[in-house]
Amino acid sequence: MSTIPVQPPRCVLLDCVRTATEAPSLHNSQPWRFRPRGAMVDVYADPGRRLRVLDPSGREQLISVGAAVFTLRLAIRRAGYRSDVNIFPEPAEPDLAARVTLAHAAAPSTAVRALAAAIGRRHTNRWPFAETPVAADILDALRAAARRERAVLAVAHPAGREAILRLARSADRWLRDRPGRREELARWTAGGTRHDGVPRWAAGLRDENDAIPTRDFAESSSEPRRSAPFEPYPTILVLATAGDRWPDWIRAGQALQRVLLTATWKGLATTPISQPLEVPWARRMLLDPATGLSVQMVLRVGYGGKTDATRRRPIAEVLLPGPHTSAMVPAG
Structure with a gap:
């Protein structure tokens, strides 16, 4: 142009x-x-x-x-x-x-x-969401937002949702044992006057039922991490692109942000679930290869409370x- x-x-x-x-x-x-x-x-x-x-x-x-x-x-x-x-x-x-x-x-x-x-x-919301289903017209708006940036957004059906969450939990456990992971997490666990990283107040809660994996940004804290039951049937979205090279990753980021901002505009809270995308074998299992698509992000969306900006x-x-x-x- x-x-x-x-x-x-x-x-x-x-x-x-x-x-x-x-x-x-x-x-x-x-x-x-x-x-x-x-x-x-x-x-x-x-x-x-x-x-x-x-x-x-x-x-x-x-x-x-x-x-x-x-x-x-x-x-x-x-x-x-x-x-x-x-x-x-x-x-x-x-x-x-x-x-x-x-x-x-x-x-x-x-x-x-x-x-x-x-x-x-x-803002990323790592807290429990309400059990209210996300309206169909809002999900349609999120799909349209992804299409505007040449990406595909799919809403996981119940069986697919459970399969994705099982995969995410397995990936989360696998990542916990990776050499250097603890040190890397500690680097980005913000404290004091830092202007980056995730502060402990933004770490959220652990799902009491261990169904939804959330990053433990309070892992190095001496205080035990608090927990609460999360919504039992979360709305899970899968963002994918037709390619999987550097330009596709930039396009995926643009689509992701348009989707996140559209969700915020429509009153939704959002949480990325990126653990299964950080484990090669888990990422390959997220989509049927016959689709020709590559998954770039998994999102949990729903109605949550107000969170502050990092x-x-x-x-x-x-x-x-x-x-x-x-x-x-x-x-x-």
């Missing part, structure tokens, strides 16, 4: 980048960097923030970066501009995941404003140097 770039005020572009950092990421690792250049923003994966034990291929890191790319696109759209995205635009720079170029000005629609308003309210790194920490960067970063 041809684009006639339009350069917005620096403060507008900076605000869009700051909004993009509110995207979800594995263990809240925030593995992205941004380089604004005139009417463009280059989005990079930060290799130093990849989880080498859970994510040796970098798949989940690129999904996280893709989520930030979508959030940046949405923030730009809310600011009154359209944009184009070029995934992996420079073969010689493999960490440059996407280039977002601002196009012509255009007033945001009501739907864009509603979706963008969900950015600050979208902290984000200051904008100065995620900006890469460039011709306009120093002028964009506030002093002090």
Whole structure:
């Protein structure tokens, strides 16, 4: 698609980048960097923030970066501009995941404003959900959101749901014994004044019935982890793409974030269940190979209580140097 770039005020572009950092990421690792250049923003994966034990291929890191790319696109759209995205635009720079170029000005629609308003309210919820079924029209909206980003979202039927949760529990147990896992988890268990990682207050509860596996971010704490019964029949969604290469992972991240924000807009709480995707044998069992699809994320959705936002790194920490960067970063 041809684009006639339009350069917005620096403060507008900076605000869009700051909004993009509110995207979800594995263990809240925030593995992205941004380089604004005139009417463009280059989005990079930060290799130093990849989880080498859970994510040796970098798949989940690129999904996280893709989520930030979508959030940046949405923030730009809310600011009154359209944009184009070029995934992996420079073969010689493999960490440059996407280039977002601002196009012509255009007033945001009501739907864009509603979706963008969900950015600050979208938080991973690791607590029990209500036993209320998710309405069919909302599930249809989530499927449509995935399709908008060239992905497929399926709702697991009862037998499939139980099979997925059994697989997730097996994968969770397998991961617990991986060399280096405890150290990696400890690195991303936030405390004090850190601006990344998962703080203990956000770790949630353990399912008293051990049906839904949740990460134990309080594992290193001396206090026992609290538990409660979770909903017995959770709504489980499976997000898949037609390919399984780097560009597909970026697209999966964009689809994931559109789905998550749509769910938040519609009043749903969400929890990623990524353990079966971090174990090769478990991931292969999530879909029939005859579909030709690759599963990229499993989600639990439902009606849950309010959760707070985890902290984000200051904008100065995620900006890469460039011709306009120093002028964009506030002093002090």
